[in-house]
Amino acid sequence: MTGIEILFALLGAVAVAAALLVVGSPNLVHAALWLVVTLGALAGCYLLLTAEFVAWVQVLIYVGAVVVLLLFGLMLTRAPIGYSAELTSGNRWAAAIVAGATGGTLITVIIEAFRREYIELHGGVAGASRGIGETIFRYWVLPFEILSVLLLAALVGAVVLSRRNPDEARPAAGATAGAPGLAGGSDGTGRPGGGDRLDAGSGTARGPAGAAAPTVPAQDGDRTASVSESTGSQGGAR
């Protein structure tokens, strides 16, 4: 067992332990932060495999962007911050059996197939950014361009998906436009408008507690009634 193998085994142990915490932690935010540890340890594994460029891309995109995006998602879905026992469903034993069977099968097959294979790591760096860049832009240009189109499509799709319906959009925009007046409070027009809207919204138990509340549709009940209510109060305030 060489030094590189020991280092790889240590990083792998860190990655697997953090991954177990990602899928097992009773705290949502902690799960997202353990995902950072897993991805960082995997970046270390890439470095040990001399894939430098992939390692830094992993750090940049996964740790930098994807985890932040996930944390945003947790925040926007108002996920329970802190301990909650509800995060794992009742079929966890079936899931554990399936996962164990998959892992056992894969590891058995892999050990049988690649028992005597060694990676030659002393022949230079296999994944320096110069070589990767030359191969991408010499031999893999077409997939690269297709991928950029796919990213654009995903971007447009995400924007379209997270847009509101046209009938929903107007009161939401009015409410966010009214919010600075509510926060500033010094001008005379913002005050009564805010007060009216709070009165109208008090039926849904959503008062001044959430500053971001008006951008989200009503809690429950029929949405159209509350939307028309808020448009009515907006119209009355102006």
Add this chain to the structure above:
Amino acid sequence: MHLLYPLVLSALLFSVGIYGVLARRNAILVLMSVELMLNAVNLNFVAFDVWLGDRLHAGQVFTLYVITIAAAEIGLGLAIVLLVFRQRETADIDTLRDLGERQHEAMLEPDRGGAR
């Protein structure tokens, strides 16, 4: 380095990801588990690329593509989760059973409270 180290690590990560996808209830946690599985596949790509000494670096280039696609996937997935949350006030995939069979619906009727 023995080839088994990265391969076994990636198999372990993949099975942990499968457990997470099947056992977690929050949709965002399911997305995190999908990320774990994608990372296991990436490790396999890099390991085989380095093992084969590929002159075109197909494994590493493909890993970069998979990372990009994972970023696109997580963006779209989060948009869908946010849409579901805006409609249903929950991101709990165990209660999203409108397309399920009838007995599930009957089972879930009491704790939905007849709100809709």
